[in-house]
Amino acid sequence: MKRLPQITVDALMRDFVHPQPGPNTRYHSPFEARSADLMFKPFMAMHSSNTFLVPSQSTIGPGFYEAVAAALRSVFSREEVSAMTGDGLERAVGQLLRYRNLKPTIEGKSYAAGGIQGECDIVLEDEKTILFIECKAKALTRAAMSGDPQDAVFAYLQGVVASQAQALQHESILRKEGRILFCDGAVLDLHGRDIVRVSLTLFDHGTLQDRFLFGQLASHLSSSKLMTTGLVDKALRRRVEKTNEILDRLRRYLTEDLGKGAEMADLIWSRALPTASLAFGHLAIILLDHTTVSGLANVLRKPATFATGSVLKEYQYLRQTKLV
Numbered sequence: 001m002k003r004l005p006q007i008t009v010d011a012l013m014r015d016f017v018h019p020q021p022g023p024n025t026r027y028h029s030p031f032e033a034r035s036a037d038l039m040f041k042p043f044m045a046m047h048s049s050n051t052f053l054v055p056s057q058s059t060i061g062p063g064f065y066e067a068v069a070a071a072l073r074s075v076f077s078r079e080e081v082s083a084m085t086g087d088g089l090e091r092a093v094g095q096l097l098r099y100r101n102l103k104p105t106i107e108g109k110s111y112a113a114g115g116i117q118g119e120c121d122i123v124l125e126d127e128k129t130i131l132f133i134e135c136k137a138k139a140l141t142r143a144a145m146s147g148d149p150q151d152a153v154f155a156y157l158q159g160v161v162a163s164q165a166q167a168l169q170h171e172s173i174l175r176k177e178g179r180i181l182f183c184d185g186a187v188l189d190l191h192g193r194d195i196v197r198v199s200l201t202l203f204d205h206g207t208l209q210d211r212f213l214f215g216q217l218a219s220h221l222s223s224s225k226l227m228t229t230g231l232v233d234k235a236l237r238r239r240v241e242k243t244n245e246i247l248d249r250l251r252r253y254l255t256e257d258l259g260k261g262a263e264m265a266d267l268i269w270s271r272a273l274p275t276a277s278l279a280f281g282h283l284a285i286i287l288l289d290h291t292t293v294s295g296l297a298n299v300l301r302k303p304a305t306f307a308t309g310s311v312l313k314e315y316q317y318l319r320q321t322k323l324v
Contacts (some may be wrong), residue, residue, distance in 0.1 A: 013043070013052075015041070015067045015068075015070070015071050016041055016042055016043050016063075016064070016067050017041060017043045017044065017045050017052060018037075018038075018041050018043065018044045018045060019045050020045050020047070022044050022045075023036075023037050023038040023040075023041070023044065023055075024036055024037060024038050033143070034143055038055060038059060038063075039059055039062050039063060039066060040063065040066045040067065040070065041063050041066070041067050042054065042059065042060045042061075042063030042064045042067065043063075062203060065202075069081065069085065072084065082137075082138075085137040085138075085202070086135065086136075086137045087108075088137065089135045089136075089137040089200075089202050089280070090107065090108055090121050090122065090135050092280065093121075093122055093133065093135060093200060093280065093283070094107055094122060096280070096283065096284055096287065097122070097124065097287070100287040100288075100291045101291055102124055102287070102291060102292075102293065102296070104122045104123060104124055105123050105124070105125050105188070106120050106122065106123035106182070106186060106188060107121070107122055107123075108120075108121060108122075109182040109183070109184060109186055110182065110183045111173075111180050111181060111182045111183060112183065113173045113177060113180065113181070114173075114177075116169065116173065118166065118169050118170060118173075120132065120170055120180070120182075120188075121133055121134050121135045122134075122135070123188060124293045124296075125188070125193070125293060126292065126293040126294055127193070128193055128194060128293075128294045129193055129194045129195075129196060129293050129294045129297045130174075130188070130190075130193050130194070130195050130196070131195075131196050131197075131198060131293060131296065131297055131300075132167040132170050132171065132195065132196070132197050132198065133198045133200055134163035134164075134166045134167050134197070134198070134199055134200065135163070135200050135201075136158075136159045136160075136162065136163050136199065136200070136201050136202075137201070137202045138155075138158070138159060138201075138202075139201075139202060139203045140155050140203065140205055140206075140208075141155065152208070154239060154243060155205070155208065156208050157221075157243045157246055157247070158242070158243060158246065159199070159201060159205065159208070160199045160205070160208060160209065160214060160277050161214070161221060161246055161247075161250060162246045163199035163200070164197055164199055164214060164250065164275060165246055165249040165250040165253065166249075167197035167198075167199075168197065168249075168250065168253035168254065168271070169249065169253055171195050171197065171253070172253045172256065174188065174190050174195070175190065175195075178190050194274070194297070195274060196274045196275075196276065196297045196300055196301050197274060197275050197276070198275075198276045198277070198278060198300060199275075199276070199277040199278070200277075200278050200279070200280065200283060201277070201278070201279050201280070202279065202280055203279055203280075204279040204281065204282070204311075205277075205279065206309070206310075207309035207310070208277075209277040209278065209279065209282075209311050210277075210305075210309050210310075210311075210314075211275050211276050211277055211300075212305050214272055214275050214277065215269065215272040215273055215275065218250075218254060218268050218269065218271075218272035219268045219269065221247060221250055221251075221254075222247075222250060222251045222254045222255055222268055223251070224247055225244055225247060226240045226243050226244055226247070227240075228240055253271075254267075254268050254271055254272070255267070255268065273301070273303070274301050275301075276300035276301065277311070278300075278311060279311070282311045282312060282315075285312065285315070286299055286300075286315060289319075290324075298324065299315065299318070299324045302318060302323060302324060304318065304323055
């Protein structure tokens with residue numbers, strides 16, 4: 001194997017190594033998550049020259065990603081970096097599914113139906129089930145991790161809720177029209193199949209990915225709107241406007257009457273149920289045992305909870321109780 005020139009290695013290590021005295025030096029309690037920086041680089045410099053420590057296997061992958069992403073942000077615009085990370089997550093999910101012999105039938109395809117434009121990130125289907133997988137690469141901010149209510153709300157609404165609103169739009173068109181015709185000529189037909197919507201993130205978002213949280217909040221979210229008071233900076237104002245657009249889309253597709261004649265609260269609850277939220281790692285673990293579309297959908301929409309707030313603990317208990 002050809003070795004990298006030393007000058008290249010030295011340049012890379014400047015981005016990949018936490019210098020002395022090391023990471024998390026100001027992180028003393030869970031309420032100081034803004035000071036935690038261990039996850040931003042994969043290596044730690046030791047006192048000995050050219051000696052580096054890998055803190056743990058679980059941090060090295062995210063550390064490499066964060067270090068590369070930080071370097072890219074210094075070169076490219078925010079929009080360009082967002083496109084690269086979003087497209088990259090979609091490609092990684094597609095490759096993971098194919099590795100487990102699940103071939104997506106739709107990947108990154110756009111459509112225009114009745115004046116409504118949209119894009120399906122990934123679609124899996126078999127004779128019984130259609131899975132809409134919508135990818136969101138944005139990680140939780142350290143403020144959200146520390147419990148800052150403003151950042152936690154934005155993280156949830158612009159992550160899980162935004163991707164569910166997108167998937168609800170796909171589902172609404174598919175149920176109304178019986179098919180989605182994509183701009184490249186590809187077609188997705190309903191054929192009376194069940195639909196499951198999946199929000200997929202790059203990193204674990206903790207309890208924000210509890211799918212029953214979305215079901216419980218759906219009715220409230222469908223009648224909510226964010227407001228700003230007093231003097232606010234332009235960045236926050238744009239954030240609020242973007243989030244209200246997400247809530248408007250969610251409201252439209254959660255509350256529209258498809259002729260079922262159900263009470264509004266019951267309709268919202270029933271539409272919120274076939275929902276799942278996973279990180280990339282969660283999906284990889286579940287796919288070890290479930291490699292058919294209907295089998296995967298059965299795990300993701302199982303109407304049972306052990307109130308752990310953890311995707312993997314819920315899956316573990318489902319297996320232990322032989323519910324999946």
